[in-house]
Amino acid sequence: MRLPAFAKTLRFKLTLWYVAIIILFGALFLVAVNLAMQQSVTGPPVFLSHPMAASQTPTEIYRLVRSTQLGLLRNYSLIGFAGLVVIGAVGGHFLSGRMLKPVDRVSSLAARISSTNLKERIGYEGPDDEIKRLADTFDDMLERLESAFEAQKQFIQDASHELRTPIAIAQTNIEVVEMEERPGARDYKRLIEVLKLSLDRMSKLSDNLLLLSEGGNDRSRWSVVDMSAVLDEVVEEAYAQAAAAHISLELERPSEGMHIMGDPLSMKQAVLNLVDNAVKYNRRGGWVKVSARSEHPLVIVQVEDSGGGISETDQQRVFDRFYRVDKSRSRAQGGSGLGLAIVRKIVEDHGGLVSVHSTLGEGSSFRIALPHHTPV
16 A cells, blocks of 8 residues: 555654654553552542541541542642653653654754865665655755866866966066067067967956856846847958958848847847857858847847867867867967857846757857847
C-alpha cells in the first residue's frame, strides 16, 4: 500500500509520536491513580483526615470519608500530573532531538561554510520529508554558490591577465627608451603613441567590465527605438572598417519600422559589436550582411558573415566573458573577449535572446530576438 504524500511529512510523524506519548502516559496516569485509590479505600480508617467520634452519625461519617477520599484523589492527581509533565517533557525533548538532528547538521555545516570549503555537502539520506527537502535545497544552494565563486575567480583571473598585457607592453617600451644613451624626439614620440594605445585599451577594458558588472539596464533612459535607424547608424560607422579590410558590408533594410522599447545607445553597441566581430574574423574579399525583420511578437536582427565559422563546441561558450574562438588572432587584433558577452547582457536586459548558428568554413549567423513594441 502506497502512503499518501502527507503521511511522509515530518509534521505528520511528530503528530503520531506525540499522540502515542500522550496515550501511553495518559493510560499510565489513569492506572496509577486507580491503584492508589483502591489502596486507600481498602486500607484502615487511619487515612481519614480527622479522627471519628463515637457520637457521629452515619451521614457525618460518610461526609468525612468522602472528603478524605476526594483529598487523596486530588493529591494523587496532582502528583500524577506533575510526573506526566516531567516524563512528557523528557520524552518530547528526546523525540524532537532525534527528529531534528538533520536540521542541526544543516545549521552546523552552514556555520562552517566559507569560500574555501564550498565543496562540502550534507548528502542527507532519509525519507522524503521536510528535512530531506531542506537538506537538498541547501545542497543545491551550495552548488550554485560554488559555481558563482568559481566564475568570479575565473573572471578576476581573466581580467587581471587582460590588464597585464597593455601594462607589460607599456613597461617594455619605457625600458627600451631608458636603455638608449641619447633617446631622440622620435623615440619619445613612439613611446607616447604606445602608451596612449595601452591606456586606451585599458580604458576600454575597464568600461566593458563596468558594463558587465552592472545589475541591470537603467530603464529611466528607455524610449521607443527604431531598429531600422539603429542599423543605418551601425552600418554607416562600420563601413570604413569593412572597406579597409576588403569586406563587403550590406544592409538589408526592412520594409516597415521595427520598434522596441529600450536604450538606443545600448542596442547600437550590441549590433555594432556583432558587426565588428563579423568584419574582424572574416576572410579578405568576404561579406557581411545586416538585416532585420518582424516575426510577431518579436523583432529579429541578424548579422551574417562569410568568415571561417565557429565549431559546435565553441558555439556553446562564445558568449562567455573573455572566451575567444581564436585566441592568437583575438590578441593580435586587440580583442578582449568581452564583445559577445556584452551583446548577451544588453539583449537579455531588454528581455531578448541572442543566439548563433555557424558552420566551419562557411561562416556564422548571429540572431538577436527582441520584444516588438507598437507605438501608440
